[in-house]
Amino acid sequence: MHVTLRQIEVFNAVARHQNYTRAAEELHLSQPAVSMQIRQLEQGIGLPLFEQVGKQMHLTDAGDQMYIYGREIAGLLDEAEIVFEAIKGVKHGTLTISVATTASHFATRLLAEFAKQHEGITISLDVTNRQALRKQLENNEPDLVIMGQPPEGVDVEAAAFMENPLVMIAPADHTLIGKKKIPLSHFVNENFVVREFGSGTRGATQRFFDQFGVPFNTGIEMTSNEAIKQAVEAGLGLGIVSIHTLELELETGRLDILDVQGFPITRHWYVIQRKGKRLSPAAQAFKGFVLEQAAQFIRLPK
Ligand code: PGA
16 A cells, blocks of 8 residues: 555645645645645555535545544644654744634734744744534644633543633713723623624624523624624724723724623633643743733733
């Protein structure tokens, strides 16, 4: 059997996405290049690995088996890399971090500070939402993840390092600004500008409203906190976001926080890894940095 590691890497990506285009995007390859690698792997093995049912791609029985071995081979390569990184020491390692969209507001600052303290480390940062982070942890992809609340159903080690208060925001000239302890029931008919399904902020907010039996009317959906703040400022509705996204808007007086009963909704930021994952020296150093020093580099709005 003649197969190459590159073919296995491409196969793993196609099997994970069940889609050639998305695998090609992830690998920064063209779709024909991905198809060719899969064809060559199938020839090497002598069996088809995928079948097309309607529009959906599926793994064949041989494909299922290949995916078991493929992940094992990728895991072994990762392990070998960690051993070599350990030999090189923390000075020349690589660090693969994935953070929740909301955490990106401070994660870049953290990484910049960490990079200053550890000059030889190469850093790769992925920003995505809670649901996607869960999938990445399942697939044991990043070294570490920063997100609010550890994901359910995945075996992880999680350590909280900072509060993540969610607040209700309004345009600076809103009639409720300055009112004290507004009851949540005041907002039964309010339309909120909200994050997409899969966002941790959205899930926590929905649970909060459910807990008080108040309907949470989700008017317009957006995948970025920046877009939500602009929409709120433009008067499209009220919003609920992490205070970590608000520094500039509060300083320049473009938005204000409403004093609503039960708010802020308290969440925490966690640094998370797959249980039992062996961290490279670079990843260990970053985890230590986050747990011990992160708070001092993250300025909360006054
Ligand atoms: P997000 O935030 O998914 O809403 O960006 C992360 C979280 O609060 O879990």
